Amino acid sequence: MIKGLVACGSGIATSTVAQQAVKKILADAGIEADISKGNITEIPVKQNTVDIIFTTSNYTQPTKVPVIKVFGLISGIGKDKIKDEIIAACLEIEKNK
Template identity: 50%
Template sequence: MAKNEVKVLVACGSGVATSTIAQEEVKRIAQEAGVPVRIMKGTIAEVPAKQADVDLVLTTANYRKPLDKPHMSVFGLVSGVGKAKVSAQLAELLKKILAE
């Protein structure tokens, strides 16, 4: 059964700065991909607890611990390095999760 939206956690070190920038980019990418999203923000430290409430975890910092949910680094959306590639990968991932 397909979902009607994808719940996304955007996490950065502080839960404020880079996750806010990334959140706006994620909204734009999701809109362009035609995928409704609900975005929550948090800190890297909150990821293990908050992943239970979301379909996808996006981080702006390196995150190496195993997760139960799909995870992707979106640092490129903040830094601009490889932004097009990160945007395309994220759009595909969002579409895949929505269809599950």
């Protein structure tokens, strides 16, 4: 099972929309996942409890796990590319667990 975090500026609005989108993408790909949400400031602490982080804004600090920017799931811009990136990253994580 993949454990993920969707983070946005406040941890309320866009992270909720992105969280649902990521859950659907992974479910449709047959990847079992537990996706939580939070805000950008929680990443340094929560990165120790997840396999991957999805952000709706830029996050440039170093992390221990992969970070994928998923704002396109909300805006629709580059949605298919982001979807493919999410699936590929999560399959790689599963393979290495």
